[in-house]
Amino acid sequence: MENVLKKVEEYMNKYPDSDFDDLEKFLNENFSKEEVSKYFEMMGDVLGGFNKVAENPVDALLDGPKEIFLNYDKAFVIEFPKEDRLRDLKVKEWAVWEKDVSEFEWKYDEDETCFIIEGEAEVRFDDKIVKFESGDLVKFKKGLSCTWKINKKIKKYYKFGNVEI
CATH class of the missing domain: 1.10.10 (Arc Repressor Mutant, subunit A)
Structure with missing residues (x-):
């Protein structure tokens, strides 16, 4: 192809x-x-x-690709976010986090918005599985308790607090 x-x-x-x-x-x-x-x-x-x-x-x-919005109640994913959206958010000015393949528990004390630079992962909570990969814009809501499963080493820009995506 x-x-x-x-x-x-x-x-x-x-x-x-x-x-x-x-x-x-x-x-x-x-x-x-x-x-x-x-x-x-x-x-x-x-x-x-x-x-x-x-x-x-x-x-x-x-x-280009159409933005795809996926709402999981406590998590929100935008596949194929438009460059204008990322530029307006100033994503490249956010902190960077990297993690190798692993699985761990996590609780969000405040909202987190992240842009996946590379890799792929999934977050599990309330019988839901939220999958995301490089190029996706993801928001996790305050209070979310979940299990992260990193399937391919992940690198992301991230920002805590209220970010309107």
Whole structure:
């Protein structure tokens, strides 16, 4: 799939005014039916639905992935947060925390907002499992008692206190 994505990017850069029919023709001429199908399925998931991609594939690619908001009551995850959001929060000015693969109990005495720089982890509480990985913006609410399970070494920017995301 990586090869398909690379070739599509090259094609879109070379032909920025192409429409859906042009893109589909390019894909069908250069890749197997299975690869083309997987490409459209993936793009539909990432960009917020096949209809958006079908209407104008160039705009869909330029707009980037759609933010996905996941609310777990005591934790909140934004997958694919927009760069403007991260810039407004001044995420790169926050403290940095790193931890190797491990599992531990944790209680939040105040809200924590973090941006996952690398790695992946999950937090378990109240029969819920909140999974997050590099690129996600996560908020944990004050009073949350949970179990952290770090599946791949994690590195994150973090800030305690009330941060409006």
